[in-house]
Amino acid sequence: MNTSARMLRLLSLLQTHRYWPGGELARRLEVSPRTLRRDVDRLRELGYVVDAVRGVAGGYQLRAGGQLPPLLLDDEEAVAVAVSLQSSAAGGTPGMEETSVQALSKVIALMPTRLRRQMDALRSQTERLPWSSGPALDPALLSTLAQACRDREPVHFTYTAAVRDGVTAEPTERWVEPHRMVSMGRRWYLVAYDRDRQDWRSFRVDRISEPRTTGQTFRPRTLPAEDALSFVQAGIRRMPHRYAVRVVFETGIDDVAAVVGRWATVTGTSTRAVLEMNVDSLEWPVFVLATIDADFSVESPPELAEAAARMAARFARSLPEAG
Amino acid sequence: MNTSARMLRLLSLLQTHRYWPGGELARRLEVSPRTLRRDVDRLRELGYVVDAVRGVAGGYQLRAGGQLPPLLLDDEEAVAVAVSLQSSAAGGTPGMEETSVQALSKVIALMPTRLRRQMDALRSQTERLPWSSGPALDPALLSTLAQACRDREPVHFTYTAAVRDGVTAEPTERWVEPHRMVSMGRRWYLVAYDRDRQDWRSFRVDRISEPRTTGQTFRPRTLPAEDALSFVQAGIRRMPHRYAVRVVFETGIDDVAAVVGRWATVTGTSTRAVLEMNVDSLEWPVFVLATIDADFSVESPPELAEAAARMAARFARSLPEAG
DNA sequence: GCGATTGAGGCCTGGTCCTGTCCGCAATCG
DNA sequence: CGATTGCGGACAGGACCAGGCCTCAATCGC
Numbered sequence: 001m002n003t004s005a006r007m008l009r010l011l012s013l014l015q016t017h018r019y020w021p022g023g024e025l026a027r028r029l030e031v032s033p034r035t036l037r038r039d040v041d042r043l044r045e046l047g048y049v050v051d052a053v054r055g056v057a058g059g060y061q062l063r064a065g066g067q068l069p070p071l072l073l074d075d076e077e078a079v080a081v082a083v084s085l086q087s088s089a090a091g092g093t094p095g096m097e098e099t100s101v102q103a104l105s106k107v108i109a110l111m112p113t114r115l116r117r118q119m120d121a122l123r124s125q126t127e128r129l130p131w132s133s134g135p136a137l138d139p140a141l142l143s144t145l146a147q148a149c150r151d152r153e154p155v156h157f158t159y160t161a162a163v164r165d166g167v168t169a170e171p172t173e174r175w176v177e178p179h180r181m182v183s184m185g186r187r188w189y190l191v192a193y194d195r196d197r198q199d200w201r202s203f204r205v206d207r208i209s210e211p212r213t214t215g216q217t218f219r220p221r222t223l224p225a226e227d228a229l230s231f232v233q234a235g236i237r238r239m240p241h242r243y244a245v246r247v248v249f250e251t252g253i254d255d256v257a258a259v260v261g262r263w264a265t266v267t268g269t270s271t272r273a274v275l276e277m278n279v280d281s282l283e284w285p286v287f288v289l290a291t292i293d294a295d296f297s298v299e300s301p302p303e304l305a306e307a308a309a310r311m312a313a314r315f316a317r318s319l320p321e322a323g
Numbered sequence: 324m325n326t327s328a329r330m331l332r333l334l335s336l337l338q339t340h341r342y343w344p345g346g347e348l349a350r351r352l353e354v355s356p357r358t359l360r361r362d363v364d365r366l367r368e369l370g371y372v373v374d375a376v377r378g379v380a381g382g383y384q385l386r387a388g389g390q391l392p393p394l395l396l397d398d399e400e401a402v403a404v405a406v407s408l409q410s411s412a413a414g415g416t417p418g419m420e421e422t423s424v425q426a427l428s429k430v431i432a433l434m435p436t437r438l439r440r441q442m443d444a445l446r447s448q449t450e451r452l453p454w455s456s457g458p459a460l461d462p463a464l465l466s467t468l469a470q471a472c473r474d475r476e477p478v479h480f481t482y483t484a485a486v487r488d489g490v491t492a493e494p495t496e497r498w499v500e501p502h503r504m505v506s507m508g509r510r511w512y513l514v515a516y517d518r519d520r521q522d523w524r525s526f527r528v529d530r531i532s533e534p535r536t537t538g539q540t541f542r543p544r545t546l547p548a549e550d551a552l553s554f555v556q557a558g559i560r561r562m563p564h565r566y567a568v569r570v571v572f573e574t575g576i577d578d579v580a581a582v583v584g585r586w587a588t589v590t591g592t593s594t595r596a597v598l599e600m601n602v603d604s605l606e607w608p609v610f611v612l613a614t615i616d617a618d619f620s621v622e623s624p625p626e627l628a629e630a631a632a633r634m635a636a637r638f639a640r641s642l643p644e645a646g
Numbered sequence: 647g648c649g650a651t652t653g654a655g656g657c658c659t660g661g662t663c664c665t666g667t668c669c670g671c672a673a674t675c676g
Numbered sequence: 677c678g679a680t681t682g683c684g685g686a687c688a689g690g691a692c693c694a695g696g697c698c699t700c701a702a703t704c705g706c
């Protein structure tokens with residue numbers, strides 16, 4: 001066996017089992033104990049911290065050091081990493097979506113197909129989080145786009161624009177130079193230069209399908225905005241959401257903020273909180289009303305008040321008319 | 324630079340950027356193009372699939388192959404992986420908790436302290452999922468225990484038994500031989516042989532604190548049960564939960580199952596569903612009542628009916644008395 | 647189609663460094 | 677104190693590694 005391959009195996013062994021007697025390691029790697037000691041030295045030279053204990057029942061142990069060693073995952077673990085990164089990328093961990101997608105594309109791009117199949121199977125049986133509205137994002141799609149951004153490869157895809165005034169737009173073919181992925185709230189956007197329209201656009205990732213890259217690369221252009229995030233935000237403000245929610249709660253802002261987190265703005269005092277957010281669907285706001293155990297008043301939109309009234313009526317019907 | 328170190332760097336480069344011209348790689352690794360070609364060959368011999376494109380603008384590209392190469396994550400990515408594995412381990416991805424913890428302990432054990440700090444910071448600002456009751460599990464605790472199981476190291480810890488009849492039990496010191504971690508619903512259990520009591524026990528992980536291992540190992544005993552899961556289940560059935568919930572919904576079982584997932588049993592027909600579950604807290608069942616848009620009747624417990632009535636009253640107070 | 651570019655890989659040479667062996671030392675445990 | 681296990685220096689033989697040089701093969705732009 002090659003020296004490099006042996007180092008990798010050694011790292012792997014040290015990762016899967018906490019404690020190894022030197023003799024055992026030497027036997028597994030099929031080298032003399034002396035060579036093993038040298039291999040351990042080499043690891044240490046690479047910056048990894050390998051503890052050694054002498055005496056009877058001594059041995060080696062890889063410890064946290066200055067840098068993270070290459071992670072050697074077995075199949076199951078790789079699938080677990082990929083699946084959980086998916087949910088993070090889909091908004092499960094606010095503020096970390098971009099990095100999650102980055103890590104996810106690393107893993108997915110290198111995952112053997114058999115593991116990808118396992119991953120798909122697992123993902124489909126995964127429950128949707130209660131508050132996540134809309135279809136779950138396809139992680140393969142996310143990571144394909146993220147890689148295209150990173151590697152500066154033009155992308156073809158089919159885009160189904162938003163429904164406007166009840167008219168469903170026809171799917172269109174796009175041919176873009178991807179610039180960056182942006183995660184806003186629970187949604188992903190691709191900021192890209194549209195080659196046909198010769199202008200910058202932001203695309204909602206959940207409306208993108210069948211992405212294709214050709215393997216070519218393009219020369220990056222400069223985005224006409226401070227950064228990709230502000231570009232997307234500017235676009236969103238121009239296109240208002242369906243409902244502008246405004247609710248006053250008779251409780252402290254902390255209680256409200258604890259529930260809604262970053263998905264909305266909360267202002268007010270320690271006894272009265274004003275919640276404001278823009279949404280397309282009323283599921284989430286109704287859930288918020290139910291969760292926050294405080295009196296409230298819905299200032300807008302009327303549809304939310306109606307939805308809340310419907311729920312109240314349903315409860316009233318369902319509960320016995322006790323005291 | 325060492326050959327092994329160079330191979331690792333090459334792998335890392337091929338992972339961070341999709342496409343590399345050979346000359347560029349050779350320059351970065353400070354070797355001749357000939358040697359680079361040999362390094363690529365070596366990678367291929369290790370089982371990794373490296374595509375090569377000839378001609379102008381040719382280059383190398385690492386592709387999915389038969390096995391996953393060692394993941395070379397940068398700091399941010401490592402933190403993202405750890406944090407998302409945490410939420411998977413805590414039950415975010417049913418059926419994958421064990422493997423997640425396994426992968427998590429690999430990562431955490433090797434993560435430099437600066438990254439661990441980042442991770443803690445991120446975790447604390449992470450919103451609790453609406454349905455997750457109780458304090459979030461400490462990932463360090465989970466992975467410490469998981470490693471102890473794997474490495475067969477006896478563990479000392481402080482255990483605060485459950486509250487019984489309003490009497491808070493005193494924390495006790497335990498000295499156990501850990502056998503396996505089991506994830507049930509949204510909860511973790513440690514199945515272990517209690518050295519002082521000389522019997523097998525299952526411990527709720529969220530009641531364990533200050534775990535200490537000594538670095539020794541023990542000879543594994545055989546668990547007096549088919550497997551660890553059934554051992555825990557047997558224990559739980561003997562110790563009933565606080566509330567036995569039973570609710571009838573005037574809708575199909577599918578609608579109900581879609582919301583509660585695996586956390587409860589749903590029986591019935593396509594027009595009438597019976598939901599049964601055992602819980603310690605009423606938060607989750609109330610949420611289920613609110614989410615499932617159908618008339619219902621609470622058969623038990625009375626406390627749930629009261630909680631629902633309170634919410635209905637709160638809504639009634641909060642909404643204008645329109646039509 | 648042709649030339650420029652870039653990867654593939656055989657061959658050779660010099661020399662690096664890698665391995666196994668032998669040895670004395672140090673630490674740890676019973 | 678002795679057994680065990682890790683540490684590391686010295687050394688000899690040899691594996692293998694790097695670089696140079698060459699010829700082919702594929703690809704792209706002109």
